[in-house]
Amino acid sequence: MTNEELINKISSxxxxxxxxxxxxxxxxxxxxxxxxxxxxxxxxxxxxxFDYLFCxxxxxxxxxxxxxxxLLSKELKHTIVIKATILxxxxxxxxxxxxxxxxAEFHEREVYDLFGVKxxxxxxxxxxxxxxxWIGYPLRKNYTDENMIEL
Amino acid sequence: MRGLIEENIITEDGxxxxxxxxxxxxxxGVLHLKVWLDGETIKKIEPHIGYIHRSIEKxxxxxxxxxxxxxxxxxxxxxxxxxxxxxxxTIEKALQIEAxxxxxxxxxxxxxxxxxxxxxxxWGCTGLDLGAVTxxxxxxxEREAIMAIMEETCGARxxxxxxxxxxxxxxxxxxxxxxxxxxxxxIKGKYxxxxxxxxxxxxxxxxxxxxxxxxxxxxxxxxxxxxTARASGVSCDIRKWNPYSAYDQVEFDxxxxxxxxxxxxxxxxxxxxxxxxxxxEQLIDNIPEGDFQEKTKMVIKLPKGEYYQRVETPRGxxxxxxxxxxxxxxxxxxxxxxxxxxxxxxxxxxxxxKIGDLVAIMATIDLVIPDIDR
Amino acid sequence: MNTIFLYSLAGLATLIHxxxxxxxxxxxxxxxxxxxxxxxxxIVFLVLLCFFLGYxxxxxxAFMEIRLGPNRVGPQGTxxxxxxxxKLLFKEGLTPNSSDKFLFNxxxxxxxxxxxxxxxxxxxxKDFQIYDINIGVLYxxxxxxxxxxxxLMAGWSSxxxxxxLGAMRSGAQIVSYELSxxxxxxxxxxxxxxxxxxDIVLSQQNGWWLxxxxxxxxxxxxxxxxxxxAEINRAPFDLAEADQELTGGFNTExxxxxxxxxxxxxxxxxxxxxxxxxxxxLGGWMPFHIGGGPSSFNHIMDLIPSSIWFxxxxxxxxxxxxxxxxxxxxxxxxxxLNLEWKYLLPISMVNIIIVTLIAIMxxxx
Numbered sequence: 001m002t003n004e005e006l007i008n009k010i011s012s013x014x015x016x017x018x019x020x021x022x023x024x025x026x027x028x029x030x031x032x033x034x035x036x037x038x039x040x041x042x043x044x045x046x047x048x049x050f051d052y053l054f055c056x057x058x059x060x061x062x063x064x065x066x067x068x069x070x071l072l073s074k075e076l077k078h079t080i081v082i083k084a085t086i087l088x089x090x091x092x093x094x095x096x097x098x099x100x101x102x103x104a105e106f107h108e109r110e111v112y113d114l115f116g117v118k119x120x121x122x123x124x125x126x127x128x129x130x131x132x133x134w135i136g137y138p139l140r141k142n143y144t145d146e147n148m149i150e151l
Numbered sequence: 152m153r154g155l156i157e158e159n160i161i162t163e164d165g166x167x168x169x170x171x172x173x174x175x176x177x178x179x180g181v182l183h184l185k186v187w188l189d190g191e192t193i194k195k196i197e198p199h200i201g202y203i204h205r206s207i208e209k210x211x212x213x214x215x216x217x218x219x220x221x222x223x224x225x226x227x228x229x230x231x232x233x234x235x236x237x238x239x240x241t242i243e244k245a246l247q248i249e250a251x252x253x254x255x256x257x258x259x260x261x262x263x264x265x266x267x268x269x270x271x272x273x274w275g276c277t278g279l280d281l282g283a284v285t286x287x288x289x290x291x292x293e294r295e296a297i298m299a300i301m302e303e304t305c306g307a308r309x310x311x312x313x314x315x316x317x318x319x320x321x322x323x324x325x326x327x328x329x330x331x332x333x334x335x336x337x338i339k340g341k342y343x344x345x346x347x348x349x350x351x352x353x354x355x356x357x358x359x360x361x362x363x364x365x366x367x368x369x370x371x372x373x374x375x376x377x378x379t380a381r382a383s384g385v386s387c388d389i390r391k392w393n394p395y396s397a398y399d400q401v402e403f404d405x406x407x408x409x410x411x412x413x414x415x416x417x418x419x420x421x422x423x424x425x426x427x428x429x430x431x432e433q434l435i436d437n438i439p440e441g442d443f444q445e446k447t448k449m450v451i452k453l454p455k456g457e458y459y460q461r462v463e464t465p466r467g468x469x470x471x472x473x474x475x476x477x478x479x480x481x482x483x484x485x486x487x488x489x490x491x492x493x494x495x496x497x498x499x500x501x502x503x504x505k506i507g508d509l510v511a512i513m514a515t516i517d518l519v520i521p522d523i524d525r
Numbered sequence: 526m527n528t529i530f531l532y533s534l535a536g537l538a539t540l541i542h543x544x545x546x547x548x549x550x551x552x553x554x555x556x557x558x559x560x561x562x563x564x565x566x567x568i569v570f571l572v573l574l575c576f577f578l579g580y581x582x583x584x585x586x587a588f589m590e591i592r593l594g595p596n597r598v599g600p601q602g603t604x605x606x607x608x609x610x611x612k613l614l615f616k617e618g619l620t621p622n623s624s625d626k627f628l629f630n631x632x633x634x635x636x637x638x639x640x641x642x643x644x645x646x647x648x649x650x651k652d653f654q655i656y657d658i659n660i661g662v663l664y665x666x667x668x669x670x671x672x673x674x675x676x677l678m679a680g681w682s683s684x685x686x687x688x689x690l691g692a693m694r695s696g697a698q699i700v701s702y703e704l705s706x707x708x709x710x711x712x713x714x715x716x717x718x719x720x721x722x723x724d725i726v727l728s729q730q731n732g733w734w735l736x737x738x739x740x741x742x743x744x745x746x747x748x749x750x751x752x753x754x755a756e757i758n759r760a761p762f763d764l765a766e767a768d769q770e771l772t773g774g775f776n777t778e779x780x781x782x783x784x785x786x787x788x789x790x791x792x793x794x795x796x797x798x799x800x801x802x803x804x805x806x807l808g809g810w811m812p813f814h815i816g817g818g819p820s821s822f823n824h825i826m827d828l829i830p831s832s833i834w835f836x837x838x839x840x841x842x843x844x845x846x847x848x849x850x851x852x853x854x855x856x857x858x859x860x861x862l863n864l865e866w867k868y869l870l871p872i873s874m875v876n877i878i879i880v881t882l883i884a885i886m887x888x889x890x
Binding site: 022023024025027051052053054055057059060068070074077101102103105106107110114128129130131138139 | 200201204206208209244369371372373374376385386387392456457458459461468470472474482483485487491492494495499524
């Protein structure tokens with residue numbers, strides 16, 4: 001499916017989404033509250049059929065956080081990037097997608113560990129790399145550590 | 152009974168809790184698996200990782216675009232070269248330049264040599280994990296020769312650090328072509344030896360056939376890539392679908408199998424070694440003359456934006472997601488490492504098998520722990 | 526005099542007996558002294574044997590693995606194992622805090638004692654045997670099953686999960702394979718009509734049982750080698766140790782000399798199993814004779830000392846068992862039990878009936 005068709009399709013599912021075609025893949029910006037609606041449809045709808053989540057991460061833009069989902073369809077060979085903006089950077093929360101793509105379970109734990117994003121309904125939301133008693137979320141831009149040395 | 156439950160030795164249901172790792176011979180690194188056992192049968196596995204988490208992603212945010220490439224050598228140390236290549240390709244994509252033809256060819260040859268070396272090590276370790284010590288030494292005989300080539304051309308054996316944006320760091324060593332051809336001849340003569348000692352062995356076949364079955368749907372859903380996924384019938388070879396470097400100029404097959412068990416994963420990797428040899432053979436005599444490096448500025452600044460580059464490491468798909476804010480350092484880098492996703496499937500496929508099978512499954516998934524922890 | 530030494534160690538034994546008889550008049554005192562001498566020389570012999578087997582194992586492994594093996598300490602690395610033993614002697618023998626200390630320290634001794642006891646009825650050369658018990662075969666198979674107690678003790682008392690799993694595995698394994706070992710021994714007992722190892726050797730005067738007993742004995746021999754490899758916990762049946770799965774199994778917690786004792790008992794067991802196989806199937810110290818062949822050939826064979834025959838056969842079998850270890854991957858625990866209960870045991874049982882038939886009808890040579 002071409003980008004044009006994808007845009008039409010997604011607009012019909014979620015009218016408030018905005019699109020960016022400047023990068024390598026088609027990027028779709030959505031508010032975090034609509035994430036589950038869109039991603040469920042992307043997975044279930046046979047004409048979209050995004051069965052492979054190949055990257056899940058978060059970017060800290062200081063005032064807000066952006067969850068980035070890279071999706072690919074093995075059958076139809078099209079790629080899409082979903083960006084969900086979380087406005088509350090002090091207490092970020094978003095729905096989990098680990099019952100749509102099971103790989104998300106591990107990746108979301110990583111994001112929780114390093115960014116502090118809480119995934120609602122995640123079955124096993126614990127720190128992944130760091131110990132439970134660790135204070136702060138290292139990949140956040142405002143993270144400080146007394147042992148950190150400025151190069 | 153009460154005391155045993157409190158000390159985390161058995162559960163309320165009478166299941167025995169065994170901690171495999173962080174120091175254990177067959178986890179190949181500091182992976183810690185908490186295993187719930189009923190007799191010898193595995194009921195549940197919980198991976199605990201992070202023992203060598205160095206936060207390479209955070210580190211890279213403070214490094215320049217020339218330097219952060221080399222931090223990735225320490226992720227998947229058996230495919231350091233391919234990790235570096237992925238980063239170099241990302242920067243080239245952002246700068247909208249391409250490596251010189253000579254550099255592309257050399258990159259591809261070195262990548263395939265890395266893959267061969269990595270698969271050799273995997274083959275030896277699989278034997279070792281299943282209790283046969285001898286294959287390890289057979290594998291290292293050829294691997295040492297490949298490492299010697301790496302040493303001669305790149306100056307290092309394991310963490311080569313040979314990639315720079317726009318090409319390769321220096322020109323290849325004059326002996327490079329001849330020695331590579333020699334090692335290919337040697338490896339081609341050893342296939343039969345490999346098969347004789349492992350592939351055709353009755354005990355080996357019994358240990359691996361039908362063990363650790365991974366279905367195609369699960370493989371895709373868990374984001375499993377590389378030979379592990381291809382053994383379940385998932386076509387996911389980045390070299391084929393998104394060719395980079397000189398992969399669009401060579402002929403090779405993507406090895407697929409529908410077995411889904413340990414034996415299928417073993418066979419896929421064994422056949423991939425043959426494909427790697429064939430790729431290098433097609434390239435080694437045709438390395439074009441010319442510059443080995445494209446001219447780039449001393450301080451590289453990437454245009455504002457987001458870039459994603461995927462490459463195929465010996466263990467699967469490595470993705471580099473780079474966010475640039477226009478300055479001289481990356482704003483955010485995410486490495487989508489193949490082993491991280493491959494590990495996540497382990498609890499699902501090892502359930503119901505024996506401890507001995509867990510070792511076989513871990514061996515054939517071919518985990519490299521620093522790549523999981525990053 | 527010299528010829529006696531060369532052809533028969535029995536001459537040496539008689540000489541010592543007569544010489545001691547000059548000093549000690551009491552019959553009982555003489556016996557006690559002789560027993561002490563035998564015991565001491567046996568221990569020295571077994572320790573030296575283990576040095577040699579340790580060295581041999583390393584060289585065989587190196588040969589299989591395209592390496593060199595030990596070649597620095599002493600000529601051809603022969604003293605390497607001595608150096609290692611000295612190192613082990615000086616190591617601290619740790620006893621874990623939460624272990625059952627008495628059983629933990631007892632287990633290695635049980636292992637070594639069980640292995641050493643089994644050597645009593647083995648005929649090293651013509652008329653050279655510590656004690657020809659008239660139920661020698663039964664005695665060996667009974668004593669060799671004591672070692673499972675040592676393993677279970679070690680595994681349980683260590684208070685380590687890996688040790689416990691290893692011990693449980695070996696319990697199931699040794700008890701199962703004991704059956705096949707016993708049945709393949711019985712097939713020889715049926716043919717030779719005696720349980721005494723000395724008589725069994727003598728019954729092979731005109732040919733070894735392996736050649737005289739047709740295919741059924743060949744099957745028994747193969748089953749014996751497989752099952753006894755499993756019984757002494759050597760690869761590919763080393764599930765009780767299983768370094769890659771259980772990080773050493775029942776001996777995970779052992780260190781220093783106590784650990785060395787497990788190695789000692791493993792090598793003595795290896796020797797005994799091979800010696801039994803050589804005695805029962807390959808004629809022990811009996812030279813290779815061709816029944817109806819030219820007498821000159823048989824005479825030449827007789828010139829080779831009987832102890833050389835015995836050790837030659839034993840070490841050939843030891844080499845084969847070592848060969849297994851460095852070639853095969855390890856079996857899984859359920860496959861191991863399947864192999865015994867579904868294949869080896871039924872085959873042995875049918876085989877025994879056939880052997881009995883052969884013995885009754887007198888079809889053997």
